[in-house]
Amino acid sequence: MQHLSIFNGISQEELSRMLRCFHAVQKTFRRGQQIQTYSSSLKKIGILLSGKAHLYCVDFDGSYTLLERFGPDDLFGEMFSLPLWGLEYIVEADTDCQVLFVLYEDIIKRCPNACDHHSQLSDNLFQIITRKSQALSLRINLLTARTVRQRLLHYLTYQQKLKGEGSFSIDMSLTELAEYLGVDRSSLMREIRVLKSEGALASKGRLFSLSGNLPWQTRKKNGGSS
Amino acid sequence: MQHLSIFNGISQEELSRMLRCFHAVQKTFRRGQQIQTYSSSLKKIGILLSGKAHLYCVDFDGSYTLLERFGPDDLFGEMFSLPLWGLEYIVEADTDCQVLFVLYEDIIKRCPNACDHHSQLSDNLFQIITRKSQALSLRINLLTARTVRQRLLHYLTYQQKLKGEGSFSIDMSLTELAEYLGVDRSSLMREIRVLKSEGALASKGRLFSLSGNLPWQTRKKNGGSS
DNA sequence: CTTCATCTGTAGCATTTGCCACAGTTTTGT
């Protein structure tokens, strides 16, 4: 458990003492169970120890929107989503998973006991929320692109940079990717098909490989003669 | 200056001592000037004391995308955007503005001097980045809506909840709103026009007022008779 | 091995959207 980034730099021994010190509660959830609904509890932070989960909200019209996906080391809680907004927020387990609950105050405030690693803990916490913020910015950058083509190309180029040269395979299923990019799945498939036909990329399933210069613009086909 | 949320709970006197302690630098910028480009400096945090600014990035294809807007009390720096990604990030002043620069380490780490308000400071910092994260989530929630109509209605409904009953006027110009919603400006105007013709809302300029039940769906006009 | 569920891939069509281009209005700056 001490490998978690929020507990970085804190020994196992120290950790167990601290966990007791700030009333940490560990629970196990089954696939499909609701882990947390954002309504009552104020500053409760959930730390996903193992498994996968996701946060979605029930919209005005009853439809639900996927907001975030969580893997090991991820944090969630009303602090990280919006406090206002009359919607219902629900964290649900995608697989069986273990969750640790703590209160923000207990982490950030110094405790009466001699646990002097609290400052290390708040540093870790800050780093994590910072990374989350970066991830959100990244997605926004993708979503503000107007066309499916641009969003896809943005995403793939970024993955390319991450995974190094040559072909690479993406983490999510194409269905998930479509949702992540905020486009219809079939539209995404269509765009992939078109890009392939243009020779801009090669792909099979989740495996992609990009060619040199990518055709970001399709519209504006003003290249007509005369 | 002590009214800023990052300096909440810290007296003016204490503050000036701390500012010296962690090498804070205050600068003034003119409208249109570049405040910071994200490239070299690692953990530098900018605190906007007065004025307005915005963060944008230069994309692969040379186009620029607006990422965030900043007002008083807002923080910016490479920590809050993405570190990777070969793009250029630039913070630019919209109006004349004053900025305070500090280093993350100097805030989060305890200093040799007797400044014991550092924990208060890190708490404030955490609250701020948390609010920023919430704002990003909110925008993502808007951007994942598929149609212009849904995005606009989402946004307006949210504003309605914020500003209370009756008519309300939005903070940005319609041009800015279009960019915020990630849609073409004329498309936004068109949708407003259509919604007005449907009686779903009334508006003049930035002033809106919504009617009872809103028509989220346009497509799927299976309501035809016979 | 078989069954069931999820995912990948394709296609047609109506709708929506982006992209101009232009005119009137408001705001800003000098």
Added chain:
DNA sequence: ACAAAACTGTGGCAAATGCTACAGATGAAG
């Protein structure tokens, strides 16, 4: 007061997108 810039508002048109439906592929569970 005047000029310049930014903003609001409208229209047409081609292109992009979402929606629906279906079929094969893949993978998980019994």
